[in-house]
Amino acid sequence: MRGSDTARYALAALAGYRSRTALMLLAMAIGVASVIVLTGLGEAARRYVSNEFASLGTNLVIVFPGRSETSGGNPNAMFGETTRDLTLDDMLAMARSSRIRRVAPLVVGEAEVSHGSLTRESPILGSTAPLLTIRHWEVAQGRFLPPGEVERGSPVAVLGIKVKQELFGNQPALGRFVRIGERRFRVIGVLASEGRSIGVDVEEIVIVPVATAMELFNTNNLFRILIEVRERAMIPAVIAHLQQTIRKRHQGEEDVTVITQDAVLATFDEILQALTLTVAGIAAISLGVAGILIMNVMLVAVAQRTTEIGLLKALGAPARQIVALFLAEAGLLSLLGALLGMAVGELGNQLIGHFYPALPMGAPLWAYVSAVGVALTTGLLFALLPARRAARLDPVQALARR
Amino acid sequence: MIRLENIQRVFQVGDQQVHALRDIDLSVAPGEYLSIMGPSGSGKSTLLNLLGLLDRPTSGRYLLQGRDVTTLNDDEQAQVRREHIGFVFQFFHLVPRLSAAQNIELPMVLAGLPPAERRQRTEQALAAMGLAERAEHRPDQLSGGQRQRVAIARATVMGPRLLLADEPTGNLDRAFGFDVVKILEDLNRDGITLLVVTHDPELGGRARRQLHMVDGGIVTDQRKD
Numbered sequence: 001m002r003g004s005d006t007a008r009y010a011l012a013a014l015a016g017y018r019s020r021t022a023l024m025l026l027a028m029a030i031g032v033a034s035v036i037v038l039t040g041l042g043e044a045a046r047r048y049v050s051n052e053f054a055s056l057g058t059n060l061v062i063v064f065p066g067r068s069e070t071s072g073g074n075p076n077a078m079f080g081e082t083t084r085d086l087t088l089d090d091m092l093a094m095a096r097s098s099r100i101r102r103v104a105p106l107v108v109g110e111a112e113v114s115h116g117s118l119t120r121e122s123p124i125l126g127s128t129a130p131l132l133t134i135r136h137w138e139v140a141q142g143r144f145l146p147p148g149e150v151e152r153g154s155p156v157a158v159l160g161i162k163v164k165q166e167l168f169g170n171q172p173a174l175g176r177f178v179r180i181g182e183r184r185f186r187v188i189g190v191l192a193s194e195g196r197s198i199g200v201d202v203e204e205i206v207i208v209p210v211a212t213a214m215e216l217f218n219t220n221n222l223f224r225i226l227i228e229v230r231e232r233a234m235i236p237a238v239i240a241h242l243q244q245t246i247r248k249r250h251q252g253e254e255d256v257t258v259i260t261q262d263a264v265l266a267t268f269d270e271i272l273q274a275l276t277l278t279v280a281g282i283a284a285i286s287l288g289v290a291g292i293l294i295m296n297v298m299l300v301a302v303a304q305r306t307t308e309i310g311l312l313k314a315l316g317a318p319a320r321q322i323v324a325l326f327l328a329e330a331g332l333l334s335l336l337g338a339l340l341g342m343a344v345g346e347l348g349n350q351l352i353g354h355f356y357p358a359l360p361m362g363a364p365l366w367a368y369v370s371a372v373g374v375a376l377t378t379g380l381l382f383a384l385l386p387a388r389r390a391a392r393l394d395p396v397q398a399l400a401r402r
Numbered sequence: 403m404i405r406l407e408n409i410q411r412v413f414q415v416g417d418q419q420v421h422a423l424r425d426i427d428l429s430v431a432p433g434e435y436l437s438i439m440g441p442s443g444s445g446k447s448t449l450l451n452l453l454g455l456l457d458r459p460t461s462g463r464y465l466l467q468g469r470d471v472t473t474l475n476d477d478e479q480a481q482v483r484r485e486h487i488g489f490v491f492q493f494f495h496l497v498p499r500l501s502a503a504q505n506i507e508l509p510m511v512l513a514g515l516p517p518a519e520r521r522q523r524t525e526q527a528l529a530a531m532g533l534a535e536r537a538e539h540r541p542d543q544l545s546g547g548q549r550q551r552v553a554i555a556r557a558t559v560m561g562p563r564l565l566l567a568d569e570p571t572g573n574l575d576r577a578f579g580f581d582v583v584k585i586l587e588d589l590n591r592d593g594i595t596l597l598v599v600t601h602d603p604e605l606g607g608r609a610r611r612q613l614h615m616v617d618g619g620i621v622t623d624q625r626k627d
Contacts, residue, residue, distance in 0.1 A: 005511045016499035311495045314456060315509045315556075316484025318477045395456045399491060400447075 010328035028337020031287035032371045036345025038283045039367035042276025044359040053265045060261040063225040084250050085221035094245050099234040104131035105210045106224040109217040114179045115167040123205050126213020134228050142174045142189035153211030157185040162203035164190045291378030298386035309390050310398025319391040326387035334379025338372040404430035409462035422448040424618045435590045437598045437609035445618040450599045454566045455479045488557030492569035494549045496541040503537040506555045527555040547578030567598045
């Protein structure tokens with residue numbers, strides 16, 4: 001028997017039993033579609049996070065006080081504290097490298113911001129001019145912090161757009177004064193709306209010069225130092241330079257932690273990849289269930305068509321031909337079901353992407369390939385038993401019935 | 403054509419052994435018209451299935467055209483059935499979802515013949531049976547006589563030398579039954595070896611050679627002159 005004839009015969013059999021065929025197609029399609037949609041969601045989460053990190057710049061090295069490991073003889077380490085502050089002088093010393101393009105310190109606190117009778121609680125960020133470029137923010141009105149005033153704290157502030165709206169409404173804010181804590185600040189700029197940027201809502205913050213913030217919160221300790229390296233390949237050298245600088249300045253103690261954007265991104269990437277694989281595995285179970293359904297329905301098909309099988313034998317079909325016919329039927333069913341499922345899954349992904357535009361939906365190629373592969377394999381595997389039962393059928397008994 | 407030597411067929415039913423065929427010796431020459439009669443349970447259907455290679459004897463030898471076919475494997479037996487043997491059944495056994503033409507084409511599809519040749523031979527067979535108008539009809543749109551004619555066309559389209567018919571008129575009324583018998587006898591006149599199993603004495607009596615079976619053995623073997 002020719003391959004094309006086998007396929008045609010199987011197709012005709014599928015067309016001959018519509019409801020059974022539709023049921024199995026549905027089961028296969030649901031399995032495949034759920035793999036596509038779930039991996040699509042997992043993949044979207046992964047892309048969402050890596051996009052967020054990319055918006056911070058991938059050449060970024062972040063320094064913060066305190067060791068990441070808790071071992072060692074330092075009793076303070078047990079409380080997660082450090083003996084020494086990470087100061088502005090430390091930062092200036094670190095910045096002395098040709099491999100470093102920009103440096104921005106970060107001091108963070110909460111304070112009341114008021115204008116006239118309007119008051120709101122707001123996160124206050126103390127930093128310097130390069131922060132704007134490092135974090136890829138944009139200024140909507142006025143200007144950002146003036147450059148070159150690292151140690152001199154002038155009373156100026158840049159407002160997030162929401163803070164500006166709440167304190168000034170539609171009135172112009174530039175040149176006006178706000179009160180932060182006990183001091184008056186002149187508004188010199190308003191940040192453009194940028195959405196969220198890892199943990200901080202740009203619209204709700206107020207930015208002041210770093211020295212001013214340190215006075216405001218009465219601290220010498222920096223929360224973070226953001227360092228933008230000239231080229232990605234220089235990151236290891238820069239890290240070595242930073243650690244050496246700190247050891248020199250902190251009497252041989254290396255009491256800071258240096259992390260790279262890459263390392264954080266890679267960790268998130270791994271976690272989310274594992275998550276995607278897990279949901280894909282769960283979805284694959286539904287494919288297994290579909291396989292079992294195929295086996296059941298094929299067993300019923302064999303029982304229904306005993307005379308047909310007996311006839312085929314009488315007409316000269318050897319046992320392996322009967323097996324091939326039933327496997328072709330199951331294979332075609334699985335394939336058609338998988339294609340249908342892929343279409344449904346793709347549609348689902350598009351719909352989710354439509355209603356949640358923030359999620360970059362789209363299942364990865366391996367999800368499509370493996371969903372179809374698993375569908376075909378389970379379909380054929382579970383059809384093997386019914387097909388062999390059909391091949392072993394006694395034609396004499398089959399043909400004795402009407 | 404056919405030589406059976408000391409054929410036994412024993413079925414195991416529960417803990418009892420049933421001898422469906424015992425000590426069958428039979429020779430059939432090419433072109434013979436043979437009927438096998440006997441009460442039900444006499445083993446005539448078992449003999450027919452054995453001759454059609456649908457069943458294997460428990461012991462004994464079966465030579466078909468001088469070749470020992472009892473020792474062939476499944477694939478080889480299937481090939482012998484495909485090329486040398488045609489079956490006509492009491493219940494027709496047409497595939498319900500296939501048209502008349504597709505049913506006739508089925509043995510050629512199984513044999514892997516090229517589609518152009520299949521189409522040509524199907525058309526010839528349909529015309530020979532007077533069914534050219536019914537080619538695209540499905541079995542449930544055909545009368546009983548037409549169905550059996552489709553079945554005969556299917557049984558002969560591969561050009562077998564041996565045609566086995568199991569109660570070919572058992573499911574038809576007299577007029578249609580006579581019609582079918584005429585077709586089978588015409589085929590025999592053209593040289594095919596025809597073997598009819600029936601318990602209808604009128605049908606069996608038409609054959610030139612008549613076997614009577616009782617209890618798994620051949621009791622009489624008569625020839626008409």
